[in-house]
Amino acid sequence: MKFFIDTANLEQIKEAQALGVLDGVTTNPSLMAKEGITGADNILKHYVAICNIVDGDVSAEVIATDFEGMVKQGEELAALHPQIVVKLPMISDGIKACKYFFDKEIRTNVTLVFSAGQALLAAKAGATYVSPFIGRLDDISTDGLKLIEEIRLIYDNYGYETQILAASVRHVMHIMNCAQIGADVITAPLSAIEGLLKHPLTDSGLATFLADYNKGNK
Secondary structure, eight states: OEEEEEOOOHHHHHHHHHHTOOOEEEOOHHHHHHTTOOSHHHHHHHHHHHHTTOSSEEEEEOOOOSHHHHHHHHHHHHTTOTTEEEEEESSHHHHHHHHHHHHTTOOEEEEEEOSHHHHHHHHHTTOSEEEEBHHHHHHTTOOHHHHHHHHHHHHHHHTOOOEEEEBSOOSHHHHHHHHHHTOSEEEEOHHHHHHTTOOHHHHHHHHHHHHHHHHHTO
């Protein structure tokens, strides 16, 4: 399973990259704004800065909601760097744009997916990634992990190559459950990724080893 970090914070991206397990980055206008990155030119420059840190795919989101606008913005984003994946919303024109980019051999990530039917349409349109938002489904008392299971079954039934990118991942158990279900990718905050490192028995065992070592060296 690939690990993406969901942020626009360059320091957090560098930390995740330093762990040696980072496969890519996802971000969006809200995460950009959180870091004080506003204005079209600054946002484009920030995407390039992210690409210069990581080795893998970087999802860059269009702002337009019409087909022509998505095509124009998507082509501009794709031209920024070979690692850029054009992020499109799950709406009618987004699916049209997805097919357009597939025919142009430009990779895409269809985002804001909340049903298996939406994921099926994205795969048929040639999406490279599809991003079901499991945390937001959990927020409305709907099982986000069940959606991952449904998409996995459909894609396996028909051999779709679209990768399931589990988004809106909130914590360690989301990551582990997605791995068990068969998500191809998770995108999560740095805190959730680093949470996989932690276990009280690791901490206590290491403390014991160090204490025993120090006894022998007194």
